C-alpha cells in the first residue's frame with residue numbers, strides 16, 4: 001500500500017494540475033461514477049444535498065456527522081476521485097470538529113470545508129445569515145488543523161461574511177483563516193469577478209468559487225474565474241437539480257398518461273445504466289465461475 005496516495009494528496013495534486021479545478025456535486029455513488037467516467041477530476045458532497053436528497057430535509061444544519069459520513073463512504077467506495085465534503089459549521093466545538101476531521105478521513109474524504117455561520121445555519125445564498133466572531137472562526141480552523149490524522153487532509157475555510165459585513169471584513173476573515181492554517185478559502189456568495197479578484201490578490205492559498213444556480217453569484221465561466229485567480233470552481237447541486245426536474249416530469253407523466261411512453265426518450269437506457277456500472281464484466285465473471293463448476 002506504500003504507493004497508494006491518500007485522498008487528500010490526490011486532491012492537492014488535482015488542484016496543482018487544473019487551472020481552475022472544477023468540483024462537481026455527486027449526490028450518490030452512481031452519479032459519482034458518471035462524473036468520473038466523463039473526465040471530472042474531483043467530486044463534492046454537498047451538505048444541502050445530503051439533507052435534501054438523503055433525508056428530505058432543508059439545508060438548515062439538521063443532519064449529523066454520521067449522516068454525512070454514510071454518504072461519503074458510499075461515494076468513495078465507488079470511485080477513485082478525491083471527494084471534498086461540506087462540514088457545515090463542524091457540529092459544535094473543538095472536540096466535535098476534531099471528530100469530524102477524523103471520521104471523514106476514515107470514511108475516505110479528501111478534505112472538508114467548515115464555515116463561519118452560527119450553528120443555526122442557512123444556505124449561503126439565503127438572506128439573513130448570522131456569523132460567528134472572527135476569533136471563533138479562527139478557533140474552528142485551528143481545531144480542524146490540529147485534528148488531522150492524515151497530513152494531506154484538505155482543510156478549507158468558508159466565509160459567509162460578505163453578505164453581512166462586506167468585502168473588507170470577509171477578506172480579513174479569510175486572511176485570519178489562512179494564518180490559522182487553512183489550506184484554501186471558500187469565498188461564499190460572491191457577487192462579482194472583481195470581488196473574487198480582491199480575495200485572490202489578498203491570499204496566498206487557493207480560492208474556491210461556489211457557482212451554485214439560482215443564488216447570489218452569476219454563473220461565471222471557469223475561464224472568467226481563472227482570469228481573476230480563482231483556483232477551484234464548485235457546482236454543488238447542478239446535476240441534482242437537473243435530476244429532480246427529470247424525475248418530477250416522469251412521476252407526473254405516469255400519473256397523467258397511465259404509462260411512461262411519453263418520457264422513455266428522456267431516460268437513460270438499461271444499456272447505458274449498465275455501462276457505468278461495468279455490469280457486463282461482473283456478469284462475465286459470474287458466467288466463468290459457473291462454467292468452471294460444471
Ligand SMILES: C[C@](O)(C(=O)O)[C@H](CC(=O)O)C(=O)O
Pocket residue numbers: 045046047048049059086122123124125210212213215236237
Ligand atoms: C455549497 C452549499 O453549502 C451546499 O451545501 O452544497 C450550498 C449550495 C446551495 O444551497 O446552493 C450553499 O452555497 O450554501
Ligand SMILES: [Mg+2]
Pocket residue numbers: 046047048059086088
Ligand atoms: Mg452547505
